[in-house]
Amino acid sequence: MANWNLSFDFAAVMLIAIMLVFFFDERMVPMRSHRVFLWILIVSMLITTLEILATFMARHVDIIGYNELNAVLSLYTALLHLGPLTFSYYLLCLAHVDAFRDKVLRPLFIVCFAAPLLFNIINLKFHWVFTFDTAYHSSYGAFILYFMDAIVIGVAFLAMYREKRAFSFLRLRPLLFTLLFVIASCFVQALAYIPMLNLMSAMVTLTLFHYQQNAGHVTDMLTGQFNRRFMGEFLNSKFSDHSSFGVIMVAMDNFKYINKSCGVDNGDELLRQVGLYLGGFRTPSQLFRFGLDQFCLVVDGRYMARLPIVAEQVRERFRHSWAMLENARITMSASICVLECPRDAQSYDELVDALDYSMGIAKKVKRGSITYASELDFTKVRQEKAIEKSAKLAMDKRELLVYYQPIYSVQAQGYNSAEALVRLHDEELGWISPEIFIPLAEKNGLIVEMGEVILDKVCAFIHSCNLSDTVIKYIEVNVSPVQLMQANFASRVKSILEKYDVRPQQINIEITETATIGPSPVVYDNIYRLTEYGITLSLDDFGSGNANVEYLNRLPFTIVKLDKQIIWDSFKDRRAKISLEHTVAMLNELELSIVAEGVEDEQSKTLLSEIGCHFLQGWYFSKAVPEDEFLRAISMQEVK
Numbered sequence: 001m002a003n004w005n006l007s008f009d010f011a012a013v014m015l016i017a018i019m020l021v022f023f024f025d026e027r028m029v030p031m032r033s034h035r036v037f038l039w040i041l042i043v044s045m046l047i048t049t050l051e052i053l054a055t056f057m058a059r060h061v062d063i064i065g066y067n068e069l070n071a072v073l074s075l076y077t078a079l080l081h082l083g084p085l086t087f088s089y090y091l092l093c094l095a096h097v098d099a100f101r102d103k104v105l106r107p108l109f110i111v112c113f114a115a116p117l118l119f120n121i122i123n124l125k126f127h128w129v130f131t132f133d134t135a136y137h138s139s140y141g142a143f144i145l146y147f148m149d150a151i152v153i154g155v156a157f158l159a160m161y162r163e164k165r166a167f168s169f170l171r172l173r174p175l176l177f178t179l180l181f182v183i184a185s186c187f188v189q190a191l192a193y194i195p196m197l198n199l200m201s202a203m204v205t206l207t208l209f210h211y212q213q214n215a216g217h218v219t220d221m222l223t224g225q226f227n228r229r230f231m232g233e234f235l236n237s238k239f240s241d242h243s244s245f246g247v248i249m250v251a252m253d254n255f256k257y258i259n260k261s262c263g264v265d266n267g268d269e270l271l272r273q274v275g276l277y278l279g280g281f282r283t284p285s286q287l288f289r290f291g292l293d294q295f296c297l298v299v300d301g302r303y304m305a306r307l308p309i310v311a312e313q314v315r316e317r318f319r320h321s322w323a324m325l326e327n328a329r330i331t332m333s334a335s336i337c338v339l340e341c342p343r344d345a346q347s348y349d350e351l352v353d354a355l356d357y358s359m360g361i362a363k364k365v366k367r368g369s370i371t372y373a374s375e376l377d378f379t380k381v382r383q384e385k386a387i388e389k390s391a392k393l394a395m396d397k398r399e400l401l402v403y404y405q406p407i408y409s410v411q412a413q414g415y416n417s418a419e420a421l422v423r424l425h426d427e428e429l430g431w432i433s434p435e436i437f438i439p440l441a442e443k444n445g446l447i448v449e450m451g452e453v454i455l456d457k458v459c460a461f462i463h464s465c466n467l468s469d470t471v472i473k474y475i476e477v478n479v480s481p482v483q484l485m486q487a488n489f490a491s492r493v494k495s496i497l498e499k500y501d502v503r504p505q506q507i508n509i510e511i512t513e514t515a516t517i518g519p520s521p522v523v524y525d526n527i528y529r530l531t532e533y534g535i536t537l538s539l540d541d542f543g544s545g546n547a548n549v550e551y552l553n554r555l556p557f558t559i560v561k562l563d564k565q566i567i568w569d570s571f572k573d574r575r576a577k578i579s580l581e582h583t584v585a586m587l588n589e590l591e592l593s594i595v596a597e598g599v600e601d602e603q604s605k606t607l608l609s610e611i612g613c614h615f616l617q618g619w620y621f622s623k624a625v626p627e628d629e630f631l632r633a634i635s636m637q638e639v640k
C-alpha cells in the first residue's frame with residue numbers, strides 16, 4: 001500500500017470536487033434522488049481522501065503508529081462498502097422506491113448499512129476484514145461485505161427492471177452502462193486491489209451527473225421554471241409515495257393572439273413574468289411549465305386548505321397588467337383549475353387527463369375564472385380512457401372483429417356488395433360502438449394502425465372465401481380522414497391488397513368529410529394514387545351536413561351514400577321527401593351510383609328504388625354480421 005501510485009486518486013478528488021461545485025452552483029432539484037446523489041459525491045470524496053491519507057500514513061507508519069493507521073483503514077474500509085449501498089439506494093430512488101421505507105428492503109438495507117460499520121469496529125481487535133502488517137490484506141469478513149454489496153446492487157437492478165416504466169429509454173442506457181461499471185469495479189476491488197477504482201467510480205458519478213442530475217434537463221429554458229418532463233417525474237414519485245397534493249393549473253387566455261399581435265419577444269417576456277410570479281408563492285409549492293401558455297403549481301398536501309386562497313390570489317393578479325418590453329403593459333385573463341390528488345387522480349396519466357378535461361371545460365364555460373375539479377364529473381373521461389385502453393388491448397391481442405353488412409342492388413335484385421364494419425368487444429364493457437371508439441382512436445392516432453388491421457382482415461377474408469366466385473363484387477371499407485392524412489397511406493393499401501392477391505376493383509373506400517380535417521395536398525395525393533391504382537371511392541354520410549356537393553365535385557367519387565337520417569326524415573316530413581327526391585335526381589344526373597342507408601322496412605325499399613337509388617343497405621336486409629353468417633346469407637340470397 002505504501003508504494004501505491006496515487007495519481008488516479010488525485011484525479012478522482014479533483015473530478016469529484018468539480019462535481020460538488022457544479023452541484024451547488026445549479027438549482028436544487030426537489031427530488032430525493034437529487035439529495036442522495038449529493039451523498040454519493042460526499043461518500044466518494046471521503047473514500048478517495050481516506051485512501052490517500054492511509055497511503056501517506058502507511059509510508060510513514062513507523063512515525064505515525066500502527067494503531068492510528070488501522071483506525072483510518074477501518075474507517076476507509078467501512079466507507080468503501082457504504083459506497084455501493086448509497087449507489088443502490090440512489091438507483092432505487094430513481095425507480096421511485098424508498099428502500100428505507102419499503103417493508104421488504106428496509107431490513108436488508110439496515111443490515112447492509114450496519115455490517116460494514118460493525119465489522120470494521122470489531123476489526124480493530126479481531127482483524128476479520130483486513131490486516132495490515134507491511135501491506136493491506138483482505139480477510140474473510142471482507143468477502144462477506146463484498147457479497148452483501150453484490151446483493152444490494154442486484155436488488156436495485158431488479159427493482160429498476162420492475163419499475164422500468166419510470167425511466168425513459170434514453171436515460172436507462174447510461175444507467176445500465178454505469179451499473180456494469182460498478183459491478184466490474186467490485187470484482188476489481190475484490191480480486192486485484194487496484195487504486196484506480198476511485199477514479200472509475202468518479203467517472204461513473206460524472207456520467208450520472210450528466211444524464212440524471214443535470215438541472216438543465218429538467219428546466220424550461222425560456223422561463224427558468226421546471227419543465228413538463230420533470231413534472232411527470234416529480235409527480236410519479238409523489239404518487240408512488242401515496243402523498244397527497246394539490247394542483248393549480250393556470251392557462252393564460254388568448255396567449256397565441258398576444259404572441260401574434262405584440263410579437264414573440266413580448267410573448268416570451270410575458271411567460272417569464274408569469275413564471276416568476278407563480279414561482280414566488282410563500283405556500284410551499286413547486287412550479288412547472290406544463291404547456292406553451294400553461295403553468296402548474298403543485299402544492300404540498302399539508303397546505304390543501306390554502307388551495308382556494310392561492311387560486312384566488314392568482315386570479316386577482318391577472319386582473320392587473322403585466323410589464324412587457326419597452327415599458328409597455330398588457331392585461332389578460334387566465335383560466336384556473338384546481339385539483340386535489342389522490343381524490344381527483346390516482347396516477348400521473350390520470351392527472352394529465354383530468355387537467356386536460358378540467359381546462360377544456362374551464363376555457364369553454366369559466367374562462368378567466370376558477371374551476372374546481374370537485375365540481376366536475378370525471379366519469380366521462382374515465383370511461384373514454386377505459387375504452388381507449390380496451391381498443392389498444394384488442395389491437396395488441398388481435399381481437400378486433402370485422403363484420404359485414406350486405407348491400408342490395410335494385411337492378412340485380414340481390415346482394416352485390418357489402419360494407420365492412422369494425423366491432424369491439426370488451427370483457428367488462430361489453431360491445432363498444434364504433435361511433436364511440438373510432439373518434440377516440442382518431443384523437444389519439446390509434447386509427448392509423450387500426451385502419452390497417454381492418455383492411456388487412458377484409459383482404460384476408462376476400463382471399464380466403466374466394467369472393468370473386470360469389471355475387472359480391474366489392475367490399476366497402478371505411479377510412480378515416482386521419483388515415484388519408486398519412487403520406488404513405490396509398491402505398492400501404494396497395495401492399496396489403498397485394499399481400500392477399502386482392503384486385504383493386506374488389507375494394508371500395510368510404511370517406512366522410514369532417515369539418516376538422518379538410519382535404520389537404522396529402523389527402524389529394526393519396527386519393528389520386530388510389531384511384532389510379534383502380535380502387536373506387538364512396539362519399540359516406542351524404543346529406544348529414546359533413547359531406548356536401550362541393551366536396552363531391554372536387555374528388556373522384558363513383559358512389560354516394562345517402563345518410564340514414566335524411567332517408568328517415570323523408571318518411572316523416574314532406575319537405576324532406578322533396579329534397580331527397582331532388583338530391584337523388586341530381587346525383588343520377590351526375591352519373592353517380594347511389595346507396596341508400598338505413599333501409600329498415602319494405603316501404604322504404606320500394607320508395608327508394610322508385611326514386612332512383614341503385615343500392616340499398618339496412619336492417620331490412622341484414623345487420624352487419626360475422627364472416628360465416630355473411631357467407632351463408634349471400635349464398636342463400638335471402639333477399640325479400
Ligand code: C2E
Nearest residue numbers: 421422434435438454478479480598599600617618619624
Ligand atoms: P357508417 O359508415 O355510416 O356505417 C353505417 C352504420 O349504420 C353502421 O353502424 C351500421 O351498423 C348502421 N346501420 C346500417 N343499417 C342500419 C339500419 O337499417 N338502421 C340503423 N339504425 N342502423 C343501420 P356502426 O357499425 O355502429 O358504425 C358506426 C360508424 O362507425 C360508421 O358509420 C362509421 O362512421 C364508423 N365505422 C364503423 N366501422 C368502421 C371502420 O372499419 N373504420 C372506420 N374508420 N370507421 C368505422
Ligand code: CA
Nearest residue numbers: 419478510540
Ligand atoms: Ca360507412
Ligand code: CA
Nearest residue numbers: 540541561597
Ligand atoms: Ca354512412
